[in-house]
Amino acid sequence: MTIIEKIFARAAGRDVKPGEYIWAKLNLVAMRDFGGPNVIQEYQNKFGEQPVFDKGKVAITFDLHIPARDEKVAVNQKFLREFAARQGVKLFDIDTGVGQHILFESGLAKPWDIIVGTDSHMNLLGGVGAAGFGMGTTDIAGAMYKGELYFRVPPTIKIEVTGVLKKLVTAKDIILFLLKTLKTDGALNRAVEFSGPTIDHLNLAERITMASMVTEMSGDIGFIQPNDEILDYIKARTEEKVETIGPDSDAAYEEIYEFKVDDLQPQIACPHSPDNVKDVKDIAKTKVDQVFIGSCTNGRFEDLNIAAQILKGNKIKPGIRLIVVPTTMEVAKKSLKQGLYDIFINAGAVVTNPGCALCTTGHPGILAPGEVMVSTSNRNFVGKLGKGAKVFLASPATAAATALTGVITDPREV
């Protein structure tokens, strides 16, 4: 069995096959500051004040519009805080960061777990070997009530990556290149397993980057078998047993793709689709108004550190805005301690509080019509960051180099 088949088989208590529907018990049900209020409304409409299935297995995270950007959001957040207090469920407030990252940082998400939440990038938890599924309001309300949900067991695609990346070519460049090849529906209703020597050596931040953008391939989940470094990280944060998870040696894959990355160049997704990917050098010199370094895909310490080493001692191009957002408060504290804040601020960046930040309209920092942004996030759909704006997706290294020159720049050229 593949990883997803093993996880579902354990949850269902029997062997499972791709395409079949099963009911699976959930290890955790999460919701956010947006979507969350709709979940609670649905829950209360149907179930009133009935207690949730297990208050230790429900978590509310605030990461999108934080601190509350307007009255409507403030009302929503108050509503969630009051619900959490009444029900006794965990709430991670505005001082924490991006929900899924909080779940593994706090030891609530671990290998083998089945976790559902109201964020379409829940599947980044595959980076730590957990099966995270983004879902809508009704699913999450039902999950919170019952502690189980139905799932269609997805077929699995295996992506084997070999080779050694060139300097300043990163996991983001790999996943953008895979998107270029497989396209935005390349993993539709499929699970993905990343494997091979290149993948085995990726650190936590890089694994998260890879797993998160399986969403953009329309995959259900992207797994990377946890290595000792990942297991130690999770073990240090939970009392529960932590076991690694990998596929059986005779696992059946729907398709197997092999990629060599020795000659991979820095990649960039051009407007308005994450699969409209080119080599950075082919669109170099495109003028940029703003650069965003952060998001659930690329805002961990290792991501910020790559950017900081490029920015160190330099100033960004006058007239360019650089916005840096650590993914979580843990990342922010480490970045502060290691001097990254000084580097960013001295370079002319604005560093804001941890969270999702420039993922979608509704957050400070969105663009005017005609403006261009290079972002380390995961989506560049039409209008997602302002009507008439253009968004390019790249690695933190490419983003930092671009901030220095004001035009799209290969990080090896600054």
Add this chain to the structure above:
Amino acid sequence: MIIKGKVWCFGDDIDTDQIYPGKYLPITDKQEMTLHAMEGAPGGEEFMNNVEPGDIVVAGKNFGCGSSREHAIVAIHGIGVSLVIARSFARIFHRNAVNTGLPIILFDGTGEIKQGDRLEVNIENGRISNLSQNKVYQGIAIAPLEMEIMKAGGLLDYLKKKD
């Protein structure tokens, strides 16, 4: 169950930001959500101004990709869309439709259906009759468990009955 309606055509990869733009996410009132149905999609404005209850949305591949927002379903269902036919659906959109009782059908040949065509669709066996073109197509209905959930009135009522 037979659904009859007039067609609104949309393309491939219509994402949830096109169906329901992110800036309206703080809205929790379902009626208010319908005011923004398809607002960000090409042809969305004409749709919003002219859609009639019972109309059918026909789209290409990967309809509803992007975010998990159920607002997208609530908005198009609430404005009166009776059925969505697409070459493929994003997983979350598919689940949201089943869980809230918005009928959907998979059909590989959506390109044959034209804007304004009148369809008669059996959502249980996937049979699509194009009354305007006098053609019949075979689509794929949702899975039996999903049909049970939809017939129960959605996931929450289904789970209550399961107790």
